[in-house]
Amino acid sequence: MKNLITKFNEEEYYSRDISLYPSINSLGYELYDSNDNKTLSVNEKNEMIIAVEQKISEMLDILRISRQDPNSTHTPYRVAKMFVNELLRGRYEAPPQLTVFPNRKHVNNLIISQGIDVMSLCSHHWQTISGRCVVGYIPGDFVVGISKLSRVVDWFARRPQIQEELGEQIADYLQEILRPKALGVVIKAKHYCMISRGVEESEEDTQMITSVMRGYMLNDMSLRNEFLTLIKDF
Ligand SMILES: [Zn+2]
Structure with missing residues (x-):
């Protein structure tokens, strides 16, 4: 198996010009600050969960964690759902009604x-x-x-x-x-x-x-x- 990435240059990484990072994602959606909010519909959140699930699966593969391990089989979906619906929900939910x-x-x-x-x-x-x-x-x-x-x-x-x-x-x-x-x-x-x-x-x-x-x-x-x-x- 070929080693695709041979060396990570930390110095170069930390000195990168942040304006070169994308402002739109591969699905065409606008990116915004981590602690900002844009209210999403249930469908949009579900679409997001599916996309995140795929990437977490990839991450587990890269980390060489077998999804044949029954404890890890559905971890990507669980983690994706947890991020969108729980840990990051303030990014996607409408503001609370404040009477x-x-x-x-x-x-x-x-x-x-x-x-x-x-x-x-x-x-x-x-x-x-x-x-x-x-x-x-x-x-x-x-x-x-x-x-x-x-x-x-x-x-x-x-x-x-x-x-x-x-x-x-x-x-x-x-x-x-x-x-x-x-x-x-x-x-x-x-x-x-x-x-x-x-x-x-x-x-x-x-x-x-x-x-x-x-x-x-x-x-x-x-x-x-x-x-x-x-x-x-x-
Ligand atoms: Zn920290």
Whole structure:
């Protein structure tokens, strides 16, 4: 059997001009950023699953994993379905319906929702990012049902992400819909690209914390301190 690729030039690979990479795929569809969204129909998603299944099969072949092994026989289809319908679903699903209510009592204090699960995928290594998110805001004219906040977080998390941009996307979205006077989005998460690869022994305890502050939360230090004190050890 002939060795088709003899040497991988890492230096050349990392210094490639990214504008030379395709902007349309072989099926003619436009490509877009990993943490962006374009809503697809069920048929489009099924078409995608079939195409991905073929490529994962190829990958298993290249990795010399026999699909005659009963544990690997249907792995390509399972993995394809998992990516499209679960792990990357935030790329293809419509945004969650966010019902807002009038702030009739003119609430002018912090409303905090904590313990929101974050389950995502790092776009650098395609490994799990798992953690928690806190959203706190002082309403303007609107308040939102607290359960809806976790849907928003999930919709943005279920894409290949970097934690820094995930927090910004959540904040931008809530800012636009709620127009709050103050907003804070704090995420604390473990990155399995560090843990599972065993980059360093102590990585298992390492967590990344990111915070995004908007409105009064940016300059009003006593408000920001109140928020951070209330969410301590979330
Ligand atoms: Zn990573």
